[in-house]
Amino acid sequence: MKQEKYQFRDIERKWQQKWRESGAGRADEKSGRPKYYALAMFPYPSGNLHMGHVRNYSIVDVIARFQRMRGRNVLHPIGWDSFGLPAENAAIKNQTPPADWTRQNIARMREQLREMGISYDWEREVTTCQPDYYRWTQWIFLQFYRHGLVYRKKAAVNWCPSCATVLANEQVVDGACERCETAVTKKDLEQWFFKITDYSERLLNDLDTLPGWPEKVKTMQRNWIGRSEGVEAKFRVEGRAEPVTVYTTRIDTLYGASYVVLAPEHPLVPEIISGTEFEAPVLAFIDKMKHLSEITRTSAETEKEGMFTGAYCLNPLSGERVPLWIANYVLPEYGTGAVMGVPAHDERDFEFAGKYGLPIRRVILSSPLLPAAKDEPPAAAYTGDGVMVNSAEFDGLDNEVAWEKMADKLASQGMGERKINYRLRDWLISRQRYWGAPIPMVYCDKCGTVPVPESELPVLLPDDVVFQPGENPLARSESFVRTLCPVCGGPARRETDTMDTFMCSSWYFLRYADPHNAAAPFDRARADYWMNVDQYVGGVEHAILHLLYARFLTKGLHDFGYVAADEPFQNLLTQGMVCLDGAKMSKTRGNIVSPEEIISKYGADTARLFILFAAPPERDLEWSDKGVEGCYRFLQRVWRLARQYAERPQPDGNPADAADARARGMRRLTHATRKKVTQDLGERFNFNTAISSVMELVNALYLYKEEPASDASVAREGLETAVLLLAPFAPHITEELWAALGHAGSVHDEDWPAADEAALAADTVTIVLQVNGKVKDRVEMPPGAGREETEALAAARLEKYTRGLTVRKVITVPGKLVNFVVTANS
């Protein structure tokens, strides 16, 4: 019998063409079926798909195809996060406009995605660098501006001298620029900020409404938001009316405060040193601090340094007179920029006091049994809980109780109040860059800072720019900068900063719901139909920033009444990295396997299958060429098996009627596999075990067909089950085989195969026989066998192990095991 070979190239090309023509993957809201929104983090169009993309999109495609076969109305879109630095760098290097470079990259990567056979709704493709998209990014900026959530301030910002741009704190890694690794310095600039800190509490609390997110990601977000409960306490400064306010989470240690420290930038500093002998040295110290980058200065490794200001202040409760210092380890941005120094109970203060000879007094003892220790100098700071000492009326109290009482007392005397602080900073969105969405603001000498009216959006990026390293080309484009004031009509200048690309990627999932809307970013009804995203999948590197900003923007749009969703992503899966030789694949490291190469050698189905089979999705995946070949072999095995059946007519008879034990065993496996794969795909994302169980089914089908009395209908059912179950993973080969097996429609339009519970019923169950918990034997029994019957049989089988010993106890788990607990005769 002549057998057609598995020509993956022809097959994949053929079906991709057909899907393209039929618009497979298209989603609309008219379906009566329940919706399902499957989303992968959209790519930056760098030019080529890498294995991380292949993994990400394969995972989501399996989910999308599975949900379609299960009867859901699936939205599975794709787009391009296409603003950003690489395009501009390429423009400088090649003198090609960023738009052209980006367009070419998108075209190339779009083809690569099509070659992977991902079932996107291509009619919903969005591209953030196109005016029809960034118009609405600007519109969203204006809504936040209108609601008082956008402001401009002069701020010392992280500056990358090489990229000539401002970096957000989160884009500074180890004191260096995230992109080019140049050491970051500071620069004062007027910058636009989003008031994300207004949402700190909600961004924190609403994490509890997301059980479908990994605990790890939620923890990272919680830490990033960094909520702390403390007290702001006032220390009177001798000879001054205005007190110093310190922030502390350990107000219970107030009696142990032996000094107060201000940040060098604290506004009080110049005043208190003015005209004193301390003025010159303190100013010299501050100057020295300014020359260090914030990163160096605030690094935990930097030695603590400080200086006495000459001033003293008074403890609000004890009245004790303590010196006022400045020090490098106090940050002006956090809390009040002033802290009380409690060396006995804070490690930083302990180090600082040791260095400068400041008093160290214990106020908390770890145990009440050590009263003698209360006046001994400690060897290290004790930061734990305990009993109060040296604290006047609070002595003897549990420190947690004292905390509350001291906070109350300060409040009643007007010397302090409870305060919650967050580590989260406002979001700096200004970028001194060309290739981004222009910030829609205008500066008028008469009217001041004026937003561009919505009717004038988009503020288009100009074409007449020259790309050189350094300065923002936008600022040099006269045609762009010169404009008229929207209020008075007089001459005005445009803002030349563009937006952080995180802005563009913080709402794209809403645009997919209504991508061609020219009157609004999206229609509320359409957005409400699709939102929330049912399953979001992407790299864990976006665990903090992208996800936090997307949550923030969604909450804002919700609050302004544009969408019902308050959280964008119902379930989140963070996929692991793709590694080669134990390290993440990367261009710089040179350990790359190119998807194009794999697809041309083995086909997209094999590439997809391997990447899903080699590891569970959230774990790192070690690339293996041999493993790819194994998956290729498996698909060929499926191919050969199915082709044999393609030559035969549809068998008569119902597989459920098959009577002999072998047939029923085969059928049981077929239906057990259906059940297993359904669970693996629907309840957890264990693609690897789903695939392995289909492999087992195929192996069994090979054996079954060689049986002398094999039932054709049972074999056929098993084979078609394998093809259907593989369809989400390997969409091309299964489509081809489904047609070859005589079916008219697409395999992807078939109903997901349900397990027949009747077929799952086993003829016998294996009972494990144990002695003292160790397996000694196993026995086959009818499923409904009674306890006594089972134990009797077990006793007989285990006789040789229990002979001469005393049976203390028999543990029986019906249908599973019998365990004899024995001891030696005494």
Place this chain on the structure above:
RNA sequence: GCCGAAGUGGCGGAAUUGGCAGACGCGUCGGUCUCAAAAACCGAUGGGGGAAACCUCGUGCCGGUUCGACCCCGGCCUUCGGCACCA
């Protein structure tokens, strides 16, 4: 340092959550087919012992709970992520 994951054969990984450890795949070894090779197919494959039926050890380490622990508890070690002077 803090927070979060993870440690299972030669390798990637299973074990549906306390009940047969090592599914599936890779690799290796042996065999069939072939003039030969490739492909394909069949078989073996955690360590030690034994001719064999079998015995024994075994899920990072130490202890605990339990009839029974890769799984639960306590304490360590290692690796990988994240954060790091946040008062």
